[in-house]
Amino acid sequence: AHYIRDTLAQRTAALHQFWKTYHHRFYDHNFHGRDWSALRDKYLQRLTSVDTHDEFAVLLQMMVGELDASHTEVSPASSGITTQSTPHLGFTLDTSHHGIGLKIKYVPLRAPGAFEKTRLKAGEFILSIDGRKVSSTETLYQFLNSKGTRFTEFLVNDKPNEKGARKVRYKLLTSSEWQKLRYNGHVSDLQQRVEKSSKGRVGYLHISAMSSTDQARFEREAYEYILGKDAMIFDVRFNRGGNISDTLIDWLERKPHGIYKSRDREPEIAPSRAWEKPIIVLMNEHSYSNGEMFPYAMRQRKLAQLVGMPTPGYVIWTSSFSLTDGTKARIPGRGVFRMDGTNMENQGEKPDVQIWVTPEEWLEGKDPQLDQALKLLEPQPATATP
Structure with missing residues (x-):
């Protein structure tokens, strides 16, 4: 079956739904002193300039942004396009090094390179990754994207040449795995600093x-x-x-x-x-x-x-809702006030x-x-x- 989608009509309906949801559920019935109905009319006139899901989300973000409230993020409907994620090598690089190889600056505790059989040390050089020579002057993202998180082999040495180099092999990390390692390592360092001091x-x-x-x-x-x-x-x-x-x-x-x-x-x-x-x-x-x-x-x-x-x-109680076109949004439903009556939002x-x-x-x-x-x-x- 074939059908024609009227995207302008769909986004018009979604904008009305967005406006109505805020009209009934936004925590401040005075809308922080703004005319919410006038804002609806203002942004309805701009819908004809919207071509993509991302642009529509930006339009709604601008509209609700005029309320000057936090927790009002708008996320675009899915485009159906999947993007590649870049795995992480499991260590940070010394950006002061220029030339052959990648110089290791820091290997977090419990990272793949922190164990005896796969040990990597700060100051050592990665000369190649899976047989491909690398240097500090190139961008590796596209090369790494093809690898996912499978096992990867590094040629490692304490100097930027291959004489006496050794091979180290381990699985690359996802972005979330890397962030968790960095976070835990940083907190451990702070705990030790407090304990010692x-x-x-x-x-x-x-x-x-x-x-x-x-x-x-x-x-x-x-x-x-x-x-x-x-x-x-x-x-x-x-x-x-x-x-x-x-x-x-x-x-x-x-x-x-x-x-x-x-x-x-x-x-x-x-x-x-x-x-x-x-x-x-x-x-x-x-x-x-x-x-x-x-x-x-x-x-x-x-x-x-x-x-x-x-x-x-950035203080308010919030919840999420979806629009008819798949756009997702958040809405502040309850304000947070100090005991003296002052609003913590923007204060x-x-x-x-x-x-x-x-x-x-x-x-x-x-x-x-x-x-x-x-x-x-x-x-x-x-x-x-x-």
Whole structure:
């Protein structure tokens, strides 16, 4: 059967559906002071200039963008075209090297190149990949795209020539596998830095997002890291948001009600996961949504000091819906307000101690925000009694 699709009529219907959904469900009935009906008419006139799914999504994004609200992303309908993904080599490159081979800069913990039989070291050179000579002056993406994540052979040496080189063979990584390795390696480095700097007094826990998975990880690791500690640092920098901040606050507000004792074990506070010692929350301009609500609530409940940078004010409760043409969108359904009535949307949380990490400090691996948190948690000298 043959049919003719009237894409203009389809997108007109989808735009009306988009407008109506926001008309009935957007959290602020005043639409942040904008005339929502006028915006519908304005963007209906521009539909004739739209040719693709991507352009239609951009048009809707511009339309809802005039409301000046967060969590309003629009994703285009699927084009049916699949794209190739580039596997990752499993290490980072030293971009200061120019010439023959690729110079390895960093191999994360538990990466394929971190094990004895497939060991790769920082400073070594990759001279060829599956028999193809490589150099720092070429782009490898198309070559790597054809490989997927199957086994790949590297010719490796401690100098940029083949004399004495060895072969290393392992499976390449997906992008998500690589990101997880980098993240876990970075967090491990920060934990070790805190442990060493505080001589074991302070515990450190990073919370990357606010999902149920992150909650399970928090409850598991917090119990491990608080044992024997005099203070804790909870780091929500680069937190992607979610919906578990209230649960975490409940966990951290627990108060001891007794002590459990047995004849052959140390006394144990009940409940065992109660915490009444100092806490610093690290936050920055990349802490989003529920990752902003958490530091606010910690300070509001007088549980912590906040160190870092003001958050962006990307704070609202949202849900998703689909349009008739397959376009997907998000809509803010509930606002988040502080106890004094101020809207957290577009008004992020400010730290008690504001410190910016410069690009130069970031590239050098320095962390003045973490250093300040550790300084604030240093033991205070006892005050002499007159």
